[in-house]
Amino acid sequence: MTIVETSLVGADLGLTGLSGVPGADGPQKVKDYTSDQEVRWCPGCGDYVILATVRSFLADLGLRRENMMFVSGIGCSSRFPYYLDAYGIHSIHGRAPAIATGLAVTRPDLSVWVVTGDGDALSIGGNHLIHALRRNVNMTILLFNNRIYGLTKGQYSPTSEPGKVTKSTPMGSVDHPFNTLSVALGAEATFAARALDSDRAGLTEVLRAAAEHRGTSFVEILQDCPIFNDGSFDVLRKDNAESHLIPLRHGQPLRFGAEGEFAVVRRGFGLEVVASDSVAEADIVVHDAYCEDPEYAYALSRLSEQDLSHVPVGIFRSVSRPTYDDGVREQTEIARERKPVQADSLQQLLSGKETWTVG
Structure with missing residues (x-):
């Protein structure tokens, strides 16, 4: 097993999110990633569709299963590690990014994934999420967004639309919800993307790009909760869905609709959806996923509306920046070179001059 040497400027050395992670000895199949646990959703x-897509993707990714780690918090989505035949931790509410950070720092030979939900990540876990994104830890975060608390039986979540009637908001929610991609990009995520659970091809494409990105990859997956929020994303699946989904393809004009009848143009400091025939072709925005300027990706995220009139899907942003874990490992190595660790260093720490005995 060969581990790629890390550096504070790892991104500038051409390292990817998979650098240093050992590959499998041979071809893998979906069943290799299927655990013996009964899937209980x-x-x-x-979540079933997402699980099937992830299993298939992991088989194609071709890493050693013992070098993959899935960390989850609390919620329906957080049962994910049970159903994958790879290493995993079902951790505590909202803290999965913190645990994953420790793994990414200490084990550069692991591909580290966080599986979370809109409640787990954006409510109690909001602080951990934004700091993982800010630090740019080498991990992939999958946020399943069904705009409801499912495991606790149907309370409104931080992404529920205004006026949402639930068990905890019988007269309708008065909260203003998070725009999930705006939160991630506001925390300066170096990779941010969105996919729909039923679009296996689109989700697979996003997953591969996220895994290969060095740094924190954030992927929002819109998914249905048939019990407590059934049909919440039906407008993106049924007839005329093309009029609502804005596919993001690097280097291609932002034009959408069954006949390409809609387009995205710049308006002031932001972006706006207009009829294609109302503007010149040169005025239509060409998507740049590698734009270093975060304002463009943020403006793109603001096109999303609670009524799902316009929902960009694909990779919003993918840029390079030094990662937190590369930096910590480099500092640790420098410290070791300056002052080699002694065999009894732990005992010296425990009984050194900063300790005393109480009689």
Whole structure:
């Protein structure tokens, strides 16, 4: 097993998110990633489709299963590690990014993944999420967004639309919800993307790019909760879905609709959806996923509306920046070179001059 040497400027050395992670000895199949645990989600849950897509993707990714780690918090999505035949931790509410950070720092030979939900990540876990993104730790975060608390039986979540009637908001929610991609980009995520659970091809494409990105990759996956929020994303699946989904393809004009009848143009400091025939072709925005300026990706995220009129899907942003874990390992190595660790260093720490005995 060969580990790629790390550096504070790892991104500038051409390292990817998979650098140093050992590959499998031979071809893998979906069944290799299928555990012996009974999958216990409600019938029709979007998590089933996501699980099947991830299993297939991991088989194609071709890493050693013992060098993959899936960390989850609390919620329906957080049962994910049970159903994958790879290493995993079902951790505590909202703290999965913190645990994953420790793994990424100490084990550069691991591909580290966080599986979380809109409640787990954006409520109690909001602080951990934004700091993982800010630090740019080499991990991939999958946030399943069904705009409801499912495991605790149907309370409104930080992404529920205004006026949402739930068990905890019988007269309708008065909260203003998070725009999930705006939160990630506001925390300066170096990789941010969105996919729909039922679009296996699109989700697979995003997963591969996220895994290969060095740094924190953030992927929002829109998924259905058939029990407590059924049909919340139906407008993006049924007839005329093309009029609502804005596919993001690097280097291509932002034009969408069954006949390309809609387009995205710049308006002031932001972006706006207009009829294609109302503007010149040169005025239509060409998507640049590698734009260093975060304002463009943020403006793109603001096109999303609670009524799902316009929902960009694909890779919003993918840029390079030094990672937290590379930096910590480099500093640790420098410290070791300056002052080699002694065999009894732990005992010296425990009984050194900063300790005393109480009689």
